[in-house]
Amino acid sequence: xxxxxxxxxxxxxxPSIYSRKDKSLGLLCSNFLKLCDREGEDSTIGxxxxxxxxxxxxxxxxxxxxxLESVGVLSRKAKxxxxxxxYSAISKAVDLLKKEGLKDLSTVSSTCHNVSNVIACNxxxxxxxxEGKTAGSNKIDNRKEKSLMxxxxxxxxxxxxxxxxxxxxxxAASTLxxxxxxxxxxKTKTRRLYDIANVFVSLNxxxxxxxxxxxxxxFRWIAWNENPRSGSLAAAKSDDSTxxxxxxxxxxITPKRYRDDSSSDLMSNGLKRLKVAKDDELKDKKQEIxxxxxxxxxxxxxxxxxxxxxxxxxxxxxxKENLKQIQNWEDLASKYHPQYQNKAANELFAxxxxxxxxxxxxxxxxxxxxxxx
DNA sequence: CATTCCCGCCAAACA
DNA sequence: TGTTTGGCGGGAATG
Numbered sequence: 001x002x003x004x005x006x007x008x009x010x011x012x013x014x015p016s017i018y019s020r021k022d023k024s025l026g027l028l029c030s031n032f033l034k035l036c037d038r039e040g041e042d043s044t045i046g047x048x049x050x051x052x053x054x055x056x057x058x059x060x061x062x063x064x065x066x067x068l069e070s071v072g073v074l075s076r077k078a079k080x081x082x083x084x085x086x087y088s089a090i091s092k093a094v095d096l097l098k099k100e101g102l103k104d105l106s107t108v109s110s111t112c113h114n115v116s117n118v119i120a121c122n123x124x125x126x127x128x129x130x131e132g133k134t135a136g137s138n139k140i141d142n143r144k145e146k147s148l149m150x151x152x153x154x155x156x157x158x159x160x161x162x163x164x165x166x167x168x169x170x171x172a173a174s175t176l177x178x179x180x181x182x183x184x185x186x187k188t189k190t191r192r193l194y195d196i197a198n199v200f201v202s203l204n205x206x207x208x209x210x211x212x213x214x215x216x217x218x219f220r221w222i223a224w225n226e227n228p229r230s231g232s233l234a235a236a237k238s239d240d241s242t243x244x245x246x247x248x249x250x251x252x253i254t255p256k257r258y259r260d261d262s263s264s265d266l267m268s269n270g271l272k273r274l275k276v277a278k279d280d281e282l283k284d285k286k287q288e289i290x291x292x293x294x295x296x297x298x299x300x301x302x303x304x305x306x307x308x309x310x311x312x313x314x315x316x317x318x319x320k321e322n323l324k325q326i327q328n329w330e331d332l333a334s335k336y337h338p339q340y341q342n343k344a345a346n347e348l349f350a351x352x353x354x355x356x357x358x359x360x361x362x363x364x365x366x367x368x369x370x371x372x373x
Numbered sequence: 374c375a376t377t378c379c380c381g382c383c384a385a386a387c388a
Numbered sequence: 389t390g391t392t393t394g395g396c397g398g399g400a401a402t403g
Contacts, residue, residue, distance in 0.1 A: 020401055023379065047392090059381070062394055079388080079392070143385065146395065169377095188396060194378055217376080377402070387392070 026198040067199045070152035101157030159221040166218040169193045
């Protein structure tokens with residue numbers, strides 16, 4: 001209990017207005033993210049370093065890293081070493097997960113009807129390197145099946161392998177749990193899902209909203225993946241409705257209703273919705289296009305939003321001037337937001353927008369801190 | 374009251 | 389063995 005390893009951590013010494021949110025996984029994740037893409041694309045980031053930079057215990061980094069890896073933005077390289085793949089890696093990873101999920105679903109459907117734990121119990125390792133050893137492959141690696149990474153991936157599958165687009169964590173937990181009806185297990189699983197949801201939110205993959213009819217909080221997938229209808233690109237070259245951010249109103253967006261009562265089973269719904277396979281090729285094409293765009297962007301130096309990875313110019317001297325500048329940029333940002341039509345740019349931008357907030361908060365904290373001292 | 378979820382104990386996995 | 393990872397759930401902050 002000796003107060004070791006704190007030298008400058010004595011910022012919140014006074015229990016004045018400490019808030020839990022200052023230490024939330026989501027915020028931490030945002031900071032981690034921004035730290036990551038400050039480095040190059042295929043850069044290696046060390047956990048020790050990250051933990052140190054962010055001023056948190058090692059443990060929390062593990063959480064974030066595992067979840068991020070589930071969506072492809074990071075890859076484990078070696079002990080303590082992760083590779084930053086960038087946001088562009090997300091679509092591929094998610095797509096793969098979707099495919100995987102659908103496969104599992106159909107496989108089991110031909111066997112029995114009692115699905116539900118389809119996704120949960122897919123004990124297929126799928127190592128990076130082919131297969132090699134076919135036998136045994138599992139001992140007491142029960143642990144791995146319960147890993148945050150797997151859970152996160154299954155969570156993603158839930159969104160993409162059913163027609164339900166509003167999912168509550170309770171439902172997700174019970175679905176992922178399968179037939180086990182242990183209240184304690186439910187509790188734990190839900191707790192994990194909170195963590196995952198938080199980092200997904202900070203990645204702008206999902207969004208938390210209140211259920212229209214329930215009032216209870218549910219999550220909804222956002223970011224590029226739209227419904228198969230509508231003519232992808234083209235369509236609306238964006239207008240100047242500057243204030244077009246989501247959240248303002250409930251626009252349409254939801255052609256289909258959903259049941260959130262504890263009576264209907266999510267999976268059974270998902271089962272009879274295998275039509276998605278049909279959209280496969282369409283989606284493929286779309287993906288191709290975006291891939292090209294990505295490449296193009298990568299070749300040219302593209303944009304990187306208002307501020308480049310290394311464009312953190314002289315700050316820290318004049319606070320007010322900077323703030324003003326930021327406001328300007330922010331305004332600019334919101335104006336341009338609706339103009340991005342393709343997914344990659346969109347998410348990229350979303351991330352930057354989010355980074356603003358986090359930075360501003362940070363700056364404010366710093367200011368307060370110094371002011372106090 | 375219910376929902377959210379931080380913190381860190383402590384046990385697998387690994388060097 | 390010591391170190392790195394990371395389940396897991398108590399219980400406190402928050403809504």
